[in-house]
Amino acid sequence: MFKRFFRIPFIILTLYACGSSASLRVGEPAPDFEGVDTGGNVQRLADYRGKTVVLEWTNHDCPFVRKHYNAGNMQAQQREAAAQDVVWLSVISSAPGKQGHVSPAQADELTRNRNAEPHAVILDTEGRIGRAYHAKTTPHMFIIDPAGKLVYMGGIDSIATANPDDIPGATQYVRTALQEMAAGKPVSTPVTRPYGCSVKYR
């Protein structure tokens, strides 16, 4: 009886203690990061203050990523973003030996072959950026506004399948959000379900 009595405050404390590993919330500052891109350049979120930044978690062998690249959907959105002066960073968090892990040269070749147009591809081999953003799937999309606040997190679109035929009927959440931001409007759907393969962390 006494044991249980004293356990109650203890439980409350432990609950608060683990609450500090807070998850990401839209409207709050996005975690800063520092990563190396395929050209060996250091990419820092802080360097892009004043610009909108899109983060795209990717793994070229994941069927869900292939769905969007084979259909040209991802590349089209990268081009639209570039035209709006939005910084699009593709992030590969696959650990060495895991699916999707690539060398800088292979990553550049993928970009060329797929006719992709990200601002840069970051090789997050240790999964540090991935964990900071709680990136769970490929693709998993994040949008950070010019003030450094997270304004969108979730899927690339609304139909969670690996079938490219579903793309035309889906709501393209990232495109919609970028259009809304360009028009000075708040993002109407700021959180959606990310769908795809799991990120292949170490």
Added chain:
Amino acid sequence: MKKRRFLAAILLLPCLLSSGTSLANGTPMVSTEHATVTLMSEQSMAAPDQTLWLGLRFELIPEWHIYWRNPGASGSAPVIRWTLPAGWEIGELHWPVPKRIRVGPLTNYGYEDSVILLVPVKVPPGPQPAGPQTITADAEWLVCRVECIPESGRLALELNQAGSNTITATGPRELFNASRAQWPEATSLTGHYRLEGDKLSISVDMPGILTRAPADVWFAAREWGPVDASGAQRWEQTGTGLSLGVPAGDLPPAGAMPLEGLLVVESAQEGTTVRSGYQLRLAAQPLTPGNRNLSLITALVFAFLGGLILNIMPCVLPVLSIKILGFVREAGANRRRLAFHGLSYAAGVLASFTVLAAILLLLRAGGESLGWGFQLQSPVLVTLLAYLMLLVGLNLSGIFSVGDTLMDTGQSLTGFRGLVGTFATGVLASVVASPCTAPFMGAALGFAITRPGPEALAVFLTLGAGFALPVLLLSLYPAWLRFIPGPGRWMTRFRQILAFPLYATTAWLLWVLSQQTDAVAYGGALAGLVAVAFAAWLYGQLRTRGWRLGLLGAGLAAALALAIGPMLASDSSGDRRNTSRDDRPWSEALVQELTAAGRPVFVNFTAAWCITCMLNEQVALSTENTRQLFEARSVAYLVADWTRRDPAITRQLERYGRSGVPLYLLYSPAAGHPVVLPQLLTEGIVAEAIQNP
């Protein structure tokens, strides 16, 4: 072993199924690199107006998995598009309880080895077209180990084939029943959740379900969003069920939104993990003003005010008045001694409240469902209080006097024994105050009970301080009593008048008792009262101290024996009276049933010993106007009677941050959670709440 089972299934299934031949537009079985998927029907013939069960069986190669309806952190649940004969209606997929599948830091919900997803199909009434009926399922599924492969297949099945009734269907039926055995229980378990920062605090009432300690417990939300599947969950068995700490997901539940999901209890049995699932619909914990979010400071202020108010309660005031009259007599004689008596009295009060708090907290820590007023839920305690009130009343009436202790107005304030007497007065005052729960104290004590020990104790002690303060102040500043005339014959008469509030309290306690016990036990308590009175009178007549005490003891013992014997007997019979009105007793299930039927529901949490409740019923709930309004709006009136202990009611009170009655809830069918009405009602408040939900 696994492989052999897999092979056997491939070889056997076509023989077991009603349609083993391939059809023009598909086959009932598709094999891919990672899975063999089979469409089957429990019934081979489809009769009009019948519900058929179809099953989609996935057999996976080792280490690979497919997903539950909510796949968790990544992945994707199978999607099936059905093509059915005209008029046939497909129901919802039934998912067996999944397991947690961890991939690095991420957690998914899914199935390994094999799983059968069942779905009911409603065949329309009326004659069916003759000949075979084809059912087609276009299935897409994602199968993963670490990497994922999307696969798909078109499966087709023919029912009502000529001669199909000759094919045995026992194979599929066993598979179907095996799948049903893995469904989560669609329970009537109640529970609630509260969002605290990044955590969801979940508690579930599971009376009598957890017969053995679970090895692990986890909660999975029905849809993606409210719960982060990958985060660590904490769980704890409570006196009444389980409580869990679950990390909130990217889209935490907002407002009064209920949280739907699956509670999975894992236990180890003979080396394997057995998973039991329970479907839950958790109600949002309502945040009612002045309750759960009551700060400690506010609770202390309420407790202090409540304590002050206790002083003027009819059962307490007479006792205090006598004490104060004693001060009057002593006033001016020895200020220092008077101050000591005041402090001694305050110590008596605080000691009593500490003991009360300790009893309550220890009982609760032991898993008892108690709330404020628990001391009046036991017929034995109610009887004892009635005896005590009678004794104090008889003392004031002058039937007997207790020498130089307790209540005496005379030369009692001298020496150590005098101080003990004053301390005892403090204890007595606290005991007689306990039935008189002031409306203020409900919120403060509700707060106290839900808090850790030190805070709870602080609230109880502040209550005691407020209670002790008036008498303490008068003892320190006896000059304030100047307006009271000097000692004289009036004091005797005043004393005798003060006896009557105590007799009234006795009568009230007896009435409460009449709600709690049967006629035999009640008669015993009444006879006990006579014995107490007789013992008191004898005590007053005799002069020898030994005789007096002996007689008093014998009288009280007789009284207790008379009352408590039958009471204990009737206690166990569990017979309980409801209020005399033709109201329906409350249950959570009844509320749900009525609101589901579209009726508003008013629940009155009450107890016979709760004066505030009785008052509200008189002025607001039992009036003709209110009755008519309830009838016009077809409001169901339910009564939750807490006169005797009832853990279900206690839990419901706690859910709304109360530790005692009254509590008034108004459920409207549209809103998810009820409106909490104030503790003091008027006809207007009730009407307003019902007309503008």
